[in-house]
Amino acid sequence: MISRVSVDRAAAVRDALCRLVARHGFHGASMGAVAREAGVATGTTYVHYASKEDLVYAAYLWVKRELGDAATAALDPAAPPRARFEHVWLGAYRHLAADPDRAKFLTQVDSSPYAEIAHARAMAVDGDPLLAVATSPDMAALMVPLPPAVLYDLAIGPIVRITAAERDIDPADLPVLVESCWRAVTLTP
Numbered sequence: 564m565i566s567r568v569s570v571d572r573a574a575a576v577r578d579a580l581c582r583l584v585a586r587h588g589f590h591g592a593s594m595g596a597v598a599r600e601a602g603v604a605t606g607t608t609y610v611h612y613a614s615k616e617d618l619v620y621a622a623y624l625w626v627k628r629e630l631g632d633a634a635t636a637a638l639d640p641a642a643p644p645r646a647r648f649e650h651v652w653l654g655a656y657r658h659l660a661a662d663p664d665r666a667k668f669l670t671q672v673d674s675s676p677y678a679e680i681a682h683a684r685a686m687a688v689d690g691d692p693l694l695a696v697a698t699s700p701d702m703a704a705l706m707v708p709l710p711p712a713v714l715y716d717l718a719i720g721p722i723v724r725i726t727a728a729e730r731d732i733d734p735a736d737l738p739v740l741v742e743s744c745w746r747a748v749t750l751t752p
Contacts, residue, residue, distance in 0.1 A: 573611040575601040577622040584619075585667035589675060594618070616677070623672050623681040624688060626665050631692035633658035634719075644702045645745060648718070651696055652741045655719055659726035666727035673723075682712055693719070705749045717747040 579600035583592035594615055598605040612618035634654035638647060659666040672681050685691070696702060697714065706714060721744055725732060732740070 572601070572603055572607055573621075574625075575603060576608050576611055576618065577625050580618055580622045581626060581668040582664050584671045585664035588671060589619075589677075619672065619677050620681055620684055622668070623677070624685060626668055627685050627691075627693075628688075630655055630658055630665070631694075635692040635696060638696070640699070644699075644705055647696055647699075647702065648745050649741050651693065652718070652722065652744060653737065656722045656726065656732075656737070659722060660732075663726050663729050666723045669723050670727045686711060705751060707748055707750055709748075714748050718744050 576597060579597045580592055583596055583600055592615075594608050595605050597615075597618070598608045601608070608618065612621060634651045636654060638650050638654075640647075642650070672678055686694070693715070694711065697706065697711065697718075709717075721740065725740075
């Protein structure tokens with residue numbers, strides 16, 4: 564008896580796009596190149612995504628969702644805001660440090676013509692775990708009155724850039740980085 568392994572081809576295509584964009588930029592990530600990297604036929608990419616643009620937005624939302632889920636895993640909602648921030652920050656750091664291609668993909672999107680629409684789509688997603696933490700009443704009361712995208716750039720953006728650059732961070736420096744980002748987005752220490 565032959566066992567068939569179920570493959571999530573849509574996820575394989577998103578993952579392939581992330582790897583290619585991280586390594587070669589958007590110009591090195593044609594739909595044909597993505598299909599080859601994913602190990603599927605080019606037509607399969609179009610079964611799941613009507614265009615490269617659709618694939619980029621789907622991959623961006625997927626990477627952001629994975630990041631949010633990893634950052635908020637086992638988060639105690641009753642913990643003080645500063646403790647929740649540190650938990651999220653360190654969770655995001657560990658997640659992206661384990662797979663720098665995800666961080667590189669995010670930096671590529673942020674520096675591309677896709678950025679504005681990708682950010683708008685990410686902000687429109689219901690149930691985003693990072694946004695839920697940031698907008699909880701006790702946390703929101705401490706935040707500097709800036710647009711959510713700017714707060715994200717100040718709080719989580721440094722993690723994305725550090726991990727995308729694959730910088731070795733001394734674990735002893737992580738509390739200083741957390742504190743710096745906390746101070747950048749809050750009105751009180």
